[in-house]
Amino acid sequence: MFDVLIIGGGNAALCAALMAREQGASVLLLESAPREWRGGNSQHTRNLRCMHDAPQDVLIETYPEEEYWQDLLKVTGGLTDEKLARLTIRASATCRDWMRSHGVHFQAPISGTLHVARTNAFFMGGGKALVNAYYRSAEKLGISIRYNAAVDALDIDNDGRFLAARIGTERIEARSCVLASGGFESNREWLREAWGQINGEWVADNFLIRGTRFNMGVLLKFMRDAGADMIGDPSQSHCVAIDARAPLYDGGICTRIDCVSLGVMLNKNAQRFYDEGEDFWPKRYAIWGRLVALQPGQIGYSVIDSKAIGRFMPPVFPGTKANTLHELGLLLGLDPVAFVHTIEEYNAACRVGTFDHGILDDCHTEGLTPAKTHWAQPIDQAPFYAYALRPGITFTYLGLKVDERATVHFDGKPSANLFVAGEMMAGNVLGKGYTAGVGMAIGTAFGRIAGTEAANAAGFSRQKKNNQEKVRNGDA
Structure with a gap:
């Protein structure tokens, strides 16, 4: 029997496994994906949002706790547990040295249109390199790893104590367990249930999945049905407008289109529907x-002109290009008259001051609904470009309710040996909305906490380990 069982194979699961092993516990990690697809959504990430009160290695200037908290509060609209959010924020300030000790490298600060050189530390080689580094470290430390190991049920006693995990008819016992197997974003039926229908059509049928195809929410649903305390709205998620030509699964970050704030966004009726210049793009x-x-139809069109070229990260695929607005509307399959009218109405409303995409500038619209509050410039310089966009689900926010020890609860009572980290509990911090890099901050913070607590529940702690070493060395 292993001391600690980790169910999942992404960042949070790996952090938990490494921390439990560092405590002296024997650890088995079960990853549902095959080895070549290991890492869950973490393989598609690239940075970690970090608090810091002074310039630190790869982070410039400062990003204090209160500013981080206010950024999170703003994007979530207050749907966040402040205690757990601040725990995450503070943990983000001190985790990088530990990450480096397990082979993760960070690249020099970046600048430009992403505006995150101050707030986010970027992994050298991206999330795939991070995941691979953690797996190498896990193997070196003697953590046992099984791939193609999709757990479909747990044995839990009436007091919420974990007994064993089940893979079909196989039963795997452990003294404690960490759940970190992701959300349900790849489960189309569950997405349909969460989002419902509009005009007789399932909204979720037009969704693309930015991340892994293996996050089916099997254990999340099992825990819900077993009476675990839940948190979050099943329709809330990290949901990005991505290139409509992206693959159904695993498109990752490269499918993102980053020019929305430089132009206008239209629906299939050629109408604007939100302020494109509300705040910086990473927020x-x-x-x-x-x-x-x-x-309608879960599709949008980001429209820019030649002035925007060079001011955003170039997408993988070129946009639709035309020399006139009328031609562009036709190429997009939109009503060209309505399309031109919307653009001309927007152009007439622009009040251009001093354009600066690096700040919240004074270029805005007047007398237009919805307004564009920053970076409003007429779309009048040919050639014109457009990108068709679909909803891209990264991870879902419905999860297990936890405390600062990452403990799973049943009717308000904490389990003695069952813990959770990553997407399965991110809804405690992210009730809605998102800001770049906070998902990895949550996974890293609570992965490390869950691994430590699981080792403690199995009878291991740093103090106990140190005492054992003193005994062996004749010092006690």
Whole structure:
């Protein structure tokens, strides 16, 4: 029997496994994906949002706790547990040295249109390199790893104590367990249930999945049905408007289109439906998937002109290009008259001051609904470009309610040996909305907490380990 069982194979699961092993516990990690697809959504990430009160290695200037908290409060609209959010924020300030000790490398600060050189630490080689580094460290430390190991049920006693995990007829016992197997974003039926229908059509049928195809929410649903305390709205998620030509699964970050704030966004009726210049793109990119999901046919069109070229991260695929607005509307399959009218109405409303995409500038619209509050410039310089966008689900926010020890609860009572980390509990901090890098901050913070607590529940702690070493060395 292993001391600690980790169910999941992404960042949170790996952090938990490594921390439990560092405590001296024997650890088995079960990853539902095959080895080549290991890592869950973490393989598609690229950075970690970090609090810091002074310049630190790869982070410039400062990003204090209160500013981080206010950024999170703003994007969630207050749907966040402040205690757990601040725990995450503070943990983000001190985790990088530990990450480096397990082979993760960070790249030099970046600048430009992403505006995150101050707030986010980027992984050298992206999330795939991070995941691979953690797996190498896990193997070196003697953590046992099984792939293609999809757990479908747990044995839990009446007091909420974990007894064993089940893979079909196989039963795997352990002294404690960490659940970190992700949300349900790849489960189309559950997405349909969560989002319902508009005009007789299932909204979720037009969703693309930015991340792994293996997050089916099997254990999340099992825990819900077993009476675990839940938190979050099943329709809330990290949902980004991505290139409509993206693959159904695993498109990752490269499918994102980052020019929305430089132009206008239209629905299939050629109408604008939200303020494209509300705030900096890293704080607003994750609202656009949900906004597009609520539009007819779950599709939107980001329209820019030549002035925007070079001011945003170039997408993988070129946009639709035309020399006139009328032609562009036709190429997009929209009513060209309505399309041109909307653009001309927007152009007439623009009040251009000093354009600066690096700040919340004074370029705005007047007398237009919805307004564009920053970076409003007429779309009048040919050639013109457009990108069709669909909702891209990264991970869902429905999860298990936890405390600061990452403990699973049943009717308000904490389990003695069952813990949770990552997407399965992110809804405690993210009731809605998103800001770049906070998902990895949650997974890292609570993965490390859950691993430590699981080792403690199995009878291991750093103090106990130190005492054992003193005995062996004749010092006690």
